[in-house]
Amino acid sequence: MLLAALLLCQSIGPAQAFELFGFEIFGSSDDDPDAVEIIDPQPYEVSFEIETDDDDLRELLQGSSALAQRRDQPASGAAGLIATAKGDYRRLLAALYIEGYYAGAINIRVEGQEASNLPVTMPFPDVAKVRVLIDPGPQFLFGETRFVNEPPQTGYSRDQVDTTARQAFSTGEIARADAIDEATDEALEAWRQLGRAKAALVDREVIADHTTDRLDVQVVLDPGPVVNFGPVSVEGTNRVKPEFIRYMADLPEGAEFDPDRVASAEARLARMGTFRSFRIREADDLTDENALPFVIEVDERKPRRFGVGATISSIEGAGLEAYWLHRNLWGRADRFRLEASVVGLGVVSDYEELDYELGASLSKPGFLTPGATLITSLVARQEVLELYRERSVTASVGLERIVNVYTVGSIALEGKASEIEDDGVTESFRTISLVLDATYDRRNDPNDATEGYFLSGELRPFYETEFGNEGLRSIVEGRAYYAIDDEEKFVLAGRARIGSLVGDPREELPTDLLFLAGGGGSVRGYPFRSIGVEVAGETEGGRSSVELSAELRVKLTRNFGLVGFADAGYVSDTTFPTDGDFQVGLGAGIRYKTGLGPIRLDIARAVDPRPGDPDIAFYLGIGQAF
Numbered sequence: 001m002l003l004a005a006l007l008l009c010q011s012i013g014p015a016q017a018f019e020l021f022g023f024e025i026f027g028s029s030d031d032d033p034d035a036v037e038i039i040d041p042q043p044y045e046v047s048f049e050i051e052t053d054d055d056d057l058r059e060l061l062q063g064s065s066a067l068a069q070r071r072d073q074p075a076s077g078a079a080g081l082i083a084t085a086k087g088d089y090r091r092l093l094a095a096l097y098i099e100g101y102y103a104g105a106i107n108i109r110v111e112g113q114e115a116s117n118l119p120v121t122m123p124f125p126d127v128a129k130v131r132v133l134i135d136p137g138p139q140f141l142f143g144e145t146r147f148v149n150e151p152p153q154t155g156y157s158r159d160q161v162d163t164t165a166r167q168a169f170s171t172g173e174i175a176r177a178d179a180i181d182e183a184t185d186e187a188l189e190a191w192r193q194l195g196r197a198k199a200a201l202v203d204r205e206v207i208a209d210h211t212t213d214r215l216d217v218q219v220v221l222d223p224g225p226v227v228n229f230g231p232v233s234v235e236g237t238n239r240v241k242p243e244f245i246r247y248m249a250d251l252p253e254g255a256e257f258d259p260d261r262v263a264s265a266e267a268r269l270a271r272m273g274t275f276r277s278f279r280i281r282e283a284d285d286l287t288d289e290n291a292l293p294f295v296i297e298v299d300e301r302k303p304r305r306f307g308v309g310a311t312i313s314s315i316e317g318a319g320l321e322a323y324w325l326h327r328n329l330w331g332r333a334d335r336f337r338l339e340a341s342v343v344g345l346g347v348v349s350d351y352e353e354l355d356y357e358l359g360a361s362l363s364k365p366g367f368l369t370p371g372a373t374l375i376t377s378l379v380a381r382q383e384v385l386e387l388y389r390e391r392s393v394t395a396s397v398g399l400e401r402i403v404n405v406y407t408v409g410s411i412a413l414e415g416k417a418s419e420i421e422d423d424g425v426t427e428s429f430r431t432i433s434l435v436l437d438a439t440y441d442r443r444n445d446p447n448d449a450t451e452g453y454f455l456s457g458e459l460r461p462f463y464e465t466e467f468g469n470e471g472l473r474s475i476v477e478g479r480a481y482y483a484i485d486d487e488e489k490f491v492l493a494g495r496a497r498i499g500s501l502v503g504d505p506r507e508e509l510p511t512d513l514l515f516l517a518g519g520g521g522s523v524r525g526y527p528f529r530s531i532g533v534e535v536a537g538e539t540e541g542g543r544s545s546v547e548l549s550a551e552l553r554v555k556l557t558r559n560f561g562l563v564g565f566a567d568a569g570y571v572s573d574t575t576f577p578t579d580g581d582f583q584v585g586l587g588a589g590i591r592y593k594t595g596l597g598p599i600r601l602d603i604a605r606a607v608d609p610r611p612g613d614p615d616i617a618f619y620l621g622i623g624q625a626f
Contacts, residue, residue, distance in 0.1 A: 041074035042081050044110075044128040051135045057099055064095035067108075067130060078124050085115035085130065096136055097177040102208045102215065103137035140175040143214035149221040151190035158260060159193040161186060175215035180204070184219055189259070191223045197257045197282065197292050198224035227257045230283070230291035236298045240274055241331040245296055248272065248333075249280065250370040257292055260404070264371070267405050269296075271373075272333040272365050276301045303328045319343035319355075335363045344384070357381040373400045375412070385529055387539055388511050392418035398435065409438040420511045423538075429510040433462040443481065447597030447623050450488040454479040462503075464510060471503020473513055479626055488555070495549040495626045502575050506543060514541025517569040517583070520619040521626075522547055524567050524604035525585025527613065533573045542571035546580070549626060553591070561591040565602070565625070584608070589619075597623040 046067045050058050062068045066084050075081035085108045096104045108115040109131045111124060154160060168176075169183035184201055191199035203220040229251045234242035249265040262280055269278050276299045283293040309321045321341035329336055343355040359379035367374035376397045383390045398412020414433045419426055436459040443449035460473040477497040484490040499515050506514065519528035533542040547569040555561045565587055570580030587604030602619040609615070619625075 040077035042077050042124060042128060043074045043126065044071070044081055044124075044130050046071050046130040046132065049131065049133045057136065060099065061092055061095050061134060064091045065132065066091060067132065078122055078128075079120040081110065081124070081128060081130075082115060082118050082120055082122065085110055085118075088132070089116065092132075092134065094177075096134075099136075100139045100141070100175040100177075100215075101136040102140050102175070103210055103213075105133075105135040105137065107131075107133040109133070138213045140208065140213050140215045142169065142171055142173050142175045142179075143209065143212070143216040145169050145171060145217050147187055147219050147221060149223055151187055151194065151221075151223070154194065161190040161193055169217070175217075180206070180217055180219070184221075187219070187221060191221070192257075192259045194223075195226040195256045195258070196223045197227045197259075198286065200224065225286075225290050227286055227290045227292045229253055229255050229257055230287055230293035232294045232296060234296045234298065236300070238300050239303060239328050239331060240298070240300060240333055244332045244366065245269070245298065248366050248370050249294075249296060251294055253291070263405050264402065267402055268365070268370060269298075271402065273335065274301060274327050274333040275299060301327060318345040318347075320345070333365050335361075337361050353384055355381075355383050367399065369401075371402045374398075375400055375410075386527075387516070387529070387532070387541075388420055388422040390418055390420050390512060392416055392512070396435075406442055407438070407440050409436075411436055416510075418510060418512065422511070428466055430465040431462050431510055431513075432465070433460050435460050443479075448593070449479075449481040449493070449624070450483045450491045451481050453481065460513075462513065464508075467504070467508045469504035469508050471501060471509065471513075473499070473501045473503075475499045490555075491553040493549075493551040493553060493624070493626065495547070497545075497547040498577060499545045500576055501543045506541075506573070511541055515543065515545035515571050516541050517545055517547055517571055520602070520621065522567070523569040523583055523585050524565070524587055524602060524619060524625070525606040525613075525617050526583060527617075530613075531569060531583050532571045535573075542573045543575050544577040545569065545571045546577045551625070553624075559593040561593075561598070563589040563591060563600070563602070565589070565604075567604070585617075587617075591624075594622075600624060 044067075046065075048058075048062055048065075048068070050061055052058060065088050067088050070084065075084055088108055089106055092106050093104070096102070096106075110118060110122075111129055113122075151161075163186065165179065165182035165186040167173075168179045173179070184204070188199045188201065200222050201219070202222045203218075205218040205220075207216045208214075209216065231253055232246050232249060232251050234245045237245060248268050250268070251261065251265060255261075266278075266280055269275065269280075278296065278298040281295045281297060283295070286292055303326055305325045305327070307323050307325075310319065319342060321339070323337060323339035325338075326336045328334065338360050340358045341356065344353060348354060357379065358381070359377060361375065361377035363376075364374040366372070374397070377395070379394045381390075381392055381394075394414060394416040396412050396414040398410055398414075400408065400410040402408055412435045414431075414435055416429075416431045416433070418429050418431070420429065438457050440455040441452075443452040443454050454477075456475075456477045458473075458475045461471070462473065463470045475497065476499075477495070479493070479495045481494075482492045484492065501509075501513060501515065503509055503513075515532075516529040517523050517531040518526035519530075522529075523531060530539065532539040534540075547567070549565065549567045551563050551565040553561060553563050567585045568582045570577070570582050572578065572580040584607040585604045586607060587602055589600055589602035591598040591600050600619070600621055600623070602625065604617045604619070605615065606613050
C-alpha cells in the first residue's frame with residue numbers, strides 16, 4: 001500500500017522556485033507579466049440572444065466572445081468596453097464561419113446602441129448593459145470544390161497522406177471554414193511527401209451563393225520543384241559537438257527531401273535528452289541547385305543532474321532513492337547514470353531484510369548508425385517478498401533503435417547471477433538471456449493520454465546454466481484511450497497484459513522469470529506481487545498471467561480530476577493463461593495536473609479479499625497508472 005511518493009530533481013546550479021499544488025515550496029516567483037492594472041474600471045452585464053436550437057453552436061458562440069469570457073472583471077474604462085465589444089464582431093463571425101454559417105447577423109448593443117457606432121468617449125452608467133443578438137442564418141453546404149494542382153496519388157505507402165480532410169471538403173458536406181484550411185494543409189503535406197518541400201498556397205476563391213446556401217471553393221496550389229537536402233548548420237551548441245548533432249540528424253546533403261526523415265531526426269534528437277529545446281528549421285529559399293538548407297537550433301541542458309526521492313508504505317515502510325547523471329561525457333551525448341535505492345526503513349530491524357538496488361548505466365547514442373543507441377548496465381539488488389528473497393547481479397549490453405517516430409525496438413544480451421531463498425532453502429541460478437523488445441506509441445501525451453494507443457512486446461529466450469534448462473518468456477501489452485467528448489473532460493482508458501513462459505519444470509526455473517501479479521502497476525487493492533498459483537498451500541509464481549484494467553477519467557477543473565477504475569488479473573500454472581480465477585480490485589482516485597505529469601492518489605479495495613489482504617490500499621505517484 002503505497003501512501004506517499006515524491007521525486008524531486010534539480011540540475012546542479014542556482015536554486016529555482018518550486019511549486020506544488022499551487023503553493024510555493026522554496027524560492028520566489030516573479031510577478032505575473034500578463035497582469036494589467038485597470039485604471040478606470042467599467043463593470044458591465046452581458047446577455048446573449050441566439051436564434052438557434054443547437055446547444056453546441058450556442059456554446060461555441062458564447063465561448064468565442066471576449067465579453068462573455070471577461071464578464072467577471074470590469075473593462076478598462078468605457079474605451080476598453082467598446083474595444084472589446086467591437087472585437088467580438090470579428091470573433092463571433094469567425095465562430096459562425098467555422099460551423100458553416102455565412103449569412104449570419106450579429107448585433108452588439110451597449111446601453112441600447114450598436115457598439116460599432118460608438119465613440120470611445122461614450123459615457124456609461126456604473127454597470128453598463130450589453131446585449132448580444134445573433135441570427136446564425138442557414139448552414140451552408142459545399143457546392144463545387146476543387147484544387148488546382150492537386151497532388152497525385154502515390155503507390156508508396158510511406159508517402160501516403162490521410163485524405164480525411166479532403167473528403168470533408170466535398171460537395172454536399174457542411175461548409176465549415178476549418179475544413180477548407182485542413183484540406184489545404186493536407187494537400188500541401190501530400191506534395192511535401194513527394195519531395196516538393198516548398199509547395200505553397202497561391203490563391204483561394206470562395207463564393208457564397210445565398211440563393212442555394214452553397215459555398216463554392218477553388219484552391220490553387222503551387223507544388224514547386226522537387227528539392228534535395230542541402231547543407232545542415234548547427235547553432236547554440238556549447239558542449240555537444242556540432243558534427244555529432246549533424247550526424248544524429250542524418251539529413252544527407254544531396255538526398256531527396258523527405259519530411260518523414262526530418263520527423264525521425266527530431267525524434268532522435270529528442271531521445272538524446274541533452275537539449276532543453278531544439279528546432280530543425282528549413283531555410284526560406286532554395287539554392288540554385290534546388291537544394292534546401294537546414295539549421296538545427298539547440299539549447300543545451302546542464303550536463304550534470306541529481307535527484308532524490310522518498311516513499312512510505314504501511315507494508316513496505318519508508319524508502320529512499322537517489323541518482324546522479326552526466327548527460328554528455330565526451331561531447332557526443334553519452335549518458336552515465338548512477339542510482340541507488342533502499343526500501344523497508346522503519347519496518348525491519350535487520351538491514352539484511354531491506355530491499356535495495358545499486359546500479360550504473362552508460363548509453364552512447366549514434367552507435368554504428370544515427371538511430372541506434374548502445375546501452376550497457378550493471379545492477380546489484382535484493383528484493384524481499386513474502387514468497388521469497390532474491391539477491392542478484394545483472395549485467396547487460398544491447399542496442400536500442402528508433403525505427404520511426406512511433407516505433408522503438410531493442411535487443412540486448414543479459415547475464416544474471418542470482419540466489420533465491422525460499423523457506424530456508426537457497427538455490428543459485430546463472431541465466432543468460434537475449435531480450436528483444438519493441439514499442440509502438442500513438443498516444444497524444446505519454447504522461448496523460450486522452451486519445452491514441454500504445455503497444456509493446458517482449459521476447460526473452462533464456463538458458464539457465466546451473467540446471468541446464470532453457471525456455472522462452474514473452475509479454476504483450478496494449479493500452480487504448482478514448483475521449484468521449486470534444487473537450488476531453490471524460491476519457492476512457494484500458495489496459496491488457498498477457499504473459500507466458502515456455503520451459504522446463506517450474507521448480508527448476510529462476511523465480512524472477514515466473515509471473516506474479518498485484519500492486520499499483522498491476523491489480524490495485526492487492527499487495528505487490530502477491531497473486532500467484534497455489535502449490536501445497538503456498539503462493540508461488542506461475543507460467544502465465546493476465547492483467548486487465550479500465551478507468552474513467554473525469555476532468556473537473558483545469559488541474560483537478562477524478563478517476564474510477566477496475567483492475568483484474570490472475571496467474572496460471574499452464575503455459576498459456578487458459579484457466580484461473582480473476583482477482584478483482586475496485587477503486588477511485590484524484591489527479592492533479594503538473595508539469596511533470598498528473599500527481600495521482602488512488603484508493604482501492606479487493607472485491608474478494610484473501611486472508612492477509614489489506615482492507616484498503618493507497619497509491620500515490622506521478623503520472624497516470626497506465
